[in-house]
Amino acid sequence: MKNHLRVLRAQHELSQATLADKLDVSRQTINAIETGKYDPSLPLAFKIARLFEQSIEQIFDDES
Amino acid sequence: MNTPTEPTQNNRIDRSKNHGQIQLSWAFALALTLVGSSALNKFIVAENTLWIWVVGSVPFLISFGALKAYLDYLKFADELTKQIELEALAFGYGAGMIFGIGYLAVAPGITQFDAGRWVIVMITMVMIVVRIVFLMRGHRKYR
Numbered sequence: 001m002k003n004h005l006r007v008l009r010a011q012h013e014l015s016q017a018t019l020a021d022k023l024d025v026s027r028q029t030i031n032a033i034e035t036g037k038y039d040p041s042l043p044l045a046f047k048i049a050r051l052f053e054q055s056i057e058q059i060f061d062d063e064s
Numbered sequence: 065m066n067t068p069t070e071p072t073q074n075n076r077i078d079r080s081k082n083h084g085q086i087q088l089s090w091a092f093a094l095a096l097t098l099v100g101s102s103a104l105n106k107f108i109v110a111e112n113t114l115w116i117w118v119v120g121s122v123p124f125l126i127s128f129g130a131l132k133a134y135l136d137y138l139k140f141a142d143e144l145t146k147q148i149e150l151e152a153l154a155f156g157y158g159a160g161m162i163f164g165i166g167y168l169a170v171a172p173g174i175t176q177f178d179a180g181r182w183v184i185v186m187i188t189m190v191m192i193v194v195r196i197v198f199l200m201r202g203h204r205k206y207r
Contacts, residue, residue: 024076029144032206041143 148202156195
């Protein structure tokens with residue numbers, strides 16, 4: 001599943017470690033999501049969407 | 065940008081790391097007592113005494129602590145770590161089963177009923193080694 005997490009993180013000038021801190025996950029998890037190797041759980045996807053004030057569909061794209 | 069509603073400050077990750085270290089300590093203690101009690105029973109404790117049971121039960125009791133520590137570690141681990149652990153456990157268990165069934169199928173003259181303790185030891189070793197290999201693979205894959 002593709003996502004725009006890396007772009008959003010860059011726009012907000014956050015490092016992977018800082019974003020991981022905010023989401024209460026490991027930096028490894030953020031990296032795995034950004035590279036598309038790992039799809040986050042629904043609670044984590046909601047957390048990400050809430051943090052960046054966007055909908056899940058705006059961040060994650062399951063059709064590409 | 066919203067701040068998360070829950071108090072985070074990576075509490076979970078810190079706790080996960082602490083529990084990871086505790087879990088490793090228990091695993092180390094288990095390995096030490098397993099080897100230690102086997103050696104004691106083999107070379108020092110006389111057979112057919114109560115001590116052979118007392119010494120032998122120490123690693124058995126410690127294994128409960130190790131299991132509890134591992135479950136606590138999993139409880140506080142983040143979701144990717146849980147997935148890596150689950151994959152590694154599944155591959156380890158599967159490899160052990162395949163090895164066990166395969167060994168009994170091809171080893172000459174051995175059946176399930178007289179396989180002996182070495183087969184159990186080998187199956188356990190295969191499970192442990194494959195689990196470690198897949199843990200390392202998982203951490204490399206998602207690095």
